[in-house]
Amino acid sequence: xxxxxxxxxxxALLRQRRPxxxxxxxxxxxxxxxxxxLSLGAAPVMAxxxxxxxxxxxxxxxxxINLGMLTPQRASAxxxxxxxxxxxxxxxxxxxVGVGAIAPRTEFARDLCRLRxxxxxxxxxxxxGLLGEGGGRGVDTTxxxxxxxxxxxxxxxxxxxxxxVTGAVDYVTDGARLISLHxxxxxxTRVTGMGCAAxxxxxxxxxxxxxxxxxxxxxxxxxxxxxxAAAQGASGPGSMQIAFLDALAALDTTRxxxxxxxx
Amino acid sequence: xxxxxxxxxxxALLRQRRPxxxxxxxxxxxxxxxxxxLSLGAAPVMAxxxxxxxxxxxxxxxxxINLGMLTPQRASAxxxxxxxxxxxxxxxxxxxVGVGAIAPRTEFARDLCRLRxxxxxxxxxxxxGLLGEGGGRGVDTTxxxxxxxxxxxxxxxxxxxxxxVTGAVDYVTDGARLISLHxxxxxxTRVTGMGCAAxxxxxxxxxxxxxxxxxxxxxxxxxxxxxxAAAQGASGPGSMQIAFLDALAALDTTRxxxxxxxx
Amino acid sequence: xxxxxxxxxxxALLRQRRPxxxxxxxxxxxxxxxxxxLSLGAAPVMAxxxxxxxxxxxxxxxxxINLGMLTPQRASAxxxxxxxxxxxxxxxxxxxVGVGAIAPRTEFARDLCRLRxxxxxxxxxxxxGLLGEGGGRGVDTTxxxxxxxxxxxxxxxxxxxxxxVTGAVDYVTDGARLISLHxxxxxxTRVTGMGCAAxxxxxxxxxxxxxxxxxxxxxxxxxxxxxxAAAQGASGPGSMQIAFLDALAALDTTRxxxxxxxx
Numbered sequence: 001x002x003x004x005x006x007x008x009x010x011x012a013l014l015r016q017r018r019p020x021x022x023x024x025x026x027x028x029x030x031x032x033x034x035x036x037x038l039s040l041g042a043a044p045v046m047a048x049x050x051x052x053x054x055x056x057x058x059x060x061x062x063x064x065i066n067l068g069m070l071t072p073q074r075a076s077a078x079x080x081x082x083x084x085x086x087x088x089x090x091x092x093x094x095x096x097v098g099v100g101a102i103a104p105r106t107e108f109a110r111d112l113c114r115l116r117x118x119x120x121x122x123x124x125x126x127x128x129g130l131l132g133e134g135g136g137r138g139v140d141t142t143x144x145x146x147x148x149x150x151x152x153x154x155x156x157x158x159x160x161x162x163x164x165v166t167g168a169v170d171y172v173t174d175g176a177r178l179i180s181l182h183x184x185x186x187x188x189t190r191v192t193g194m195g196c197a198a199x200x201x202x203x204x205x206x207x208x209x210x211x212x213x214x215x216x217x218x219x220x221x222x223x224x225x226x227x228x229a230a231a232q233g234a235s236g237p238g239s240m241q242i243a244f245l246d247a248l249a250a251l252d253t254t255r256x257x258x259x260x261x262x263x
Numbered sequence: 264x265x266x267x268x269x270x271x272x273x274x275a276l277l278r279q280r281r282p283x284x285x286x287x288x289x290x291x292x293x294x295x296x297x298x299x300x301l302s303l304g305a306a307p308v309m310a311x312x313x314x315x316x317x318x319x320x321x322x323x324x325x326x327x328i329n330l331g332m333l334t335p336q337r338a339s340a341x342x343x344x345x346x347x348x349x350x351x352x353x354x355x356x357x358x359x360v361g362v363g364a365i366a367p368r369t370e371f372a373r374d375l376c377r378l379r380x381x382x383x384x385x386x387x388x389x390x391x392g393l394l395g396e397g398g399g400r401g402v403d404t405t406x407x408x409x410x411x412x413x414x415x416x417x418x419x420x421x422x423x424x425x426x427x428v429t430g431a432v433d434y435v436t437d438g439a440r441l442i443s444l445h446x447x448x449x450x451x452t453r454v455t456g457m458g459c460a461a462x463x464x465x466x467x468x469x470x471x472x473x474x475x476x477x478x479x480x481x482x483x484x485x486x487x488x489x490x491x492a493a494a495q496g497a498s499g500p501g502s503m504q505i506a507f508l509d510a511l512a513a514l515d516t517t518r519x520x521x522x523x524x525x526x
Numbered sequence: 527x528x529x530x531x532x533x534x535x536x537x538a539l540l541r542q543r544r545p546x547x548x549x550x551x552x553x554x555x556x557x558x559x560x561x562x563x564l565s566l567g568a569a570p571v572m573a574x575x576x577x578x579x580x581x582x583x584x585x586x587x588x589x590x591i592n593l594g595m596l597t598p599q600r601a602s603a604x605x606x607x608x609x610x611x612x613x614x615x616x617x618x619x620x621x622x623v624g625v626g627a628i629a630p631r632t633e634f635a636r637d638l639c640r641l642r643x644x645x646x647x648x649x650x651x652x653x654x655g656l657l658g659e660g661g662g663r664g665v666d667t668t669x670x671x672x673x674x675x676x677x678x679x680x681x682x683x684x685x686x687x688x689x690x691v692t693g694a695v696d697y698v699t700d701g702a703r704l705i706s707l708h709x710x711x712x713x714x715t716r717v718t719g720m721g722c723a724a725x726x727x728x729x730x731x732x733x734x735x736x737x738x739x740x741x742x743x744x745x746x747x748x749x750x751x752x753x754x755a756a757a758q759g760a761s762g763p764g765s766m767q768i769a770f771l772d773a774l775a776a777l778d779t780t781r782x783x784x785x786x787x788x789x
Contacts, residue, residue, distance in 0.1 A: 031555065047628065051630045070310075071336075102315050140306050237509065238298065239506075239509055246760075247762070289556075335576060338575075364585070401548075401569050455561050500772065
């Protein structure tokens with residue numbers, strides 16, 4: 001499916017093209033998301049004002065919709081941005097933060113799923129929540145990623161999106177094919193917005209990778225490999241966050257090794 | 264009152280239960296607050312949308328209301344969240360950022376104080392400001408913490424809350440008893456949101472500690488001890504912020520020593 | 527124009543007076559901006575609520591208006607804040623983030639320019655955009671800073687503001703005089719909000735420096751010198767952000783050397 005060589009090509013292409021990625025996201029992760037994109041070599045823009053969101057979405061190379069700290073104002077801006085991005089032929093990615101645990105947000109996320117996202121990435125509780133099959137507590141998952149693989153396949157078939165369930169193992173599916181990814185480090189779960197950064201990087205890869213399934217898998221490999229590299233030098237969650245950004249910037253000097261499944 | 268042993272038990276209990284702490288707070292400190300809670304071992308959630316805030320507040324184990332960058336929308340969400348948390352029997356903590364210096368915010372904070380917060384934590388200017396006794400400039404205190412001890416006692420008696428005044432020495436009172444805490448480091452005042460993180464950690468401890476007075480004192484001891492540990496390796500306010508998060512995560516491997524009063 | 531000695535005096539004065547700097551800015555950069563001001567020795571306050579913004583602006587020593595993630599609500603608060611700061615005789619600085627690339631934001635920025643800002647700082651695309659001469663894509667510049675020097679002079683003459691164009695070389699002009707500044711490091715462009723922090727520091731220097739032209743040049747020298755110092759120990763954009771804050775705090779122990787033009 002994807003290989004260390006295809007990943008190196010994807011990273012090189014992303015850096016050459018420097019895609020402009022428009023993010024509608026929460027105040028919790030806005031800074032980390034923008035820095036993750038900048039560190040990797042993409043160009044972030046975070047406009048959310050009602051009078052400018054359509055213009056920015058249409059001008060950007062990809063749109064990322066993150067439901068963290070959703071407000072009615074931002075929800076409205078998200079609908080406008082999705083319409084503008086779709087109208088301009090740009091791919092958009094959905095991060096269903098808190099879906100399953102927070103009922104009105106779940107409803108909104110299901111509505112968005114009908115608007116043809118190119119990719120959806122969540123933890124197991126969020127992906128299950130999008131299908132009405134339970135859900136987590138707060139914004140953390142209460143389930144292992146493998147428990148949501150069947151849901152991810154179904155969601156991919158229903159929406160046409162590539163769907164990713166992230167966790168200790170990441171799964172990526174277009175409904176038919178399934179890729180499992182084994183890079184990463186447990187400390188990543190102690191840094192707020194790591195999943196949100198992953199979805200933003202999916203947005204960047206959707207803009208430059210020719211195939212969405214490979215694009216999403218490349219993006220999650222980037223995050224997992226940078227997370228592994230960062231964990232080696234980090235002394236805890238604080239330094240992990242910073243080392244992760246450094247590792248994203250140093251990706252081209254890192255040995256990009258897509259980790260095979262164990263055993 | 265509290266001891267190094269009771270603190271170790273409080274930290275162990277918090278990590279075992281992993282309380283879900285709902286924060287309504289400003290964009291300045293949202294990321295640092297969430298990361299402080301995650302690093303310590305609690306689970307943060309930051310929902311503030313009008314249609315989801317009640318649901319999240321009722322589902323969380325504690326609520327933290329931070330008045331930084333207050334807007335009418337967030338003030339309204341705060342009233343809803345406090346009502347929902349109270350209705351569900353959850354404790355809530357108030358951080359009166361800027362109170363005393365900013366008149367309309369002071370009025371709002373006084374209203375909130377009538378809604379039975381379990382804890383209130385501020386600097387000296389903010390605690391004095393809640394009683395109409397002067398106040399700071401901007402969001403920093405212009406007074407030493409000991410100048411607000413009498414005000415803290417009075418506020419505790421009036422509201423039923425445990426009240427904490429933080430500064431070089433921290434004071435915690437339920438109106439009758441008074442605990443003074445001597446951990447900490449001066450560099451902590453150069454990191455934005457350190458007080459806000461302390462109030463969020465108070466929220467986490469209120470959720471798991473059986474007694475509110477001890478819970479607040481344990482929370483401030485955690486912050487002071489992590490601050491001391493962080494200051495040892497930090498080269499300035501930037502690295503202090505990061506080392507503080509690392510130190511929160513490493514608390515169980517640190518010698519937890521509640522610092523006795525000097526002399 | 528400015529010298530290493532005048533810069534040392536400006537830093538010492540700023541730390542002695544500890545100006546209160548009121549920032550209306552985006553969620554992306556709010557934390558980094560506040561920490562940059564705190565690290566340097568100024569006091570940040572970020573109020574933006576409709577009912578408190580005028581009070582805070584009038585009480586602060588300077589106001590900084592940053593157009594990142596502009597919403598109609600924050601635009602309205604900005605007008606109120608500018609009127610209050612002007613009424614109280616306080617200087618205010620404008621950061622025209624995204625101007626030129628985002629049409630409605632460009633219109634709003636032009637309106638603000640008529641309200642007598644003491645300083646305007648942007649990248650080349652933003653300064654050109656304020657004059658209707660093209661503009662960037664997203665929030666990054668697509669032009670070298672020297673291409674906007676003529677525009678900066680014209681803008682300074684039209685508005686009465688000191689205008690700065692930042693880039694590999696920074697230019698500062700009051701319409702007649704032109705200062706070029708050569709400190710800095712390329713990694714600074716990989717950290718989100720570095721320009722925003724520069725404008726916030728301009729606000730602090732406007733509050734304490736007797737002459738606005740020198741104040742803006744001192745502020746940009748502070749940023750450039752701290753950036754150089756930070757780059758020496760940084761391993762990438764993540765650690766650069768943190769080392770920059772540490773370097774701001776350590777400025778008085780650093781050899782403050784205003785870099786002369788090369789050759």
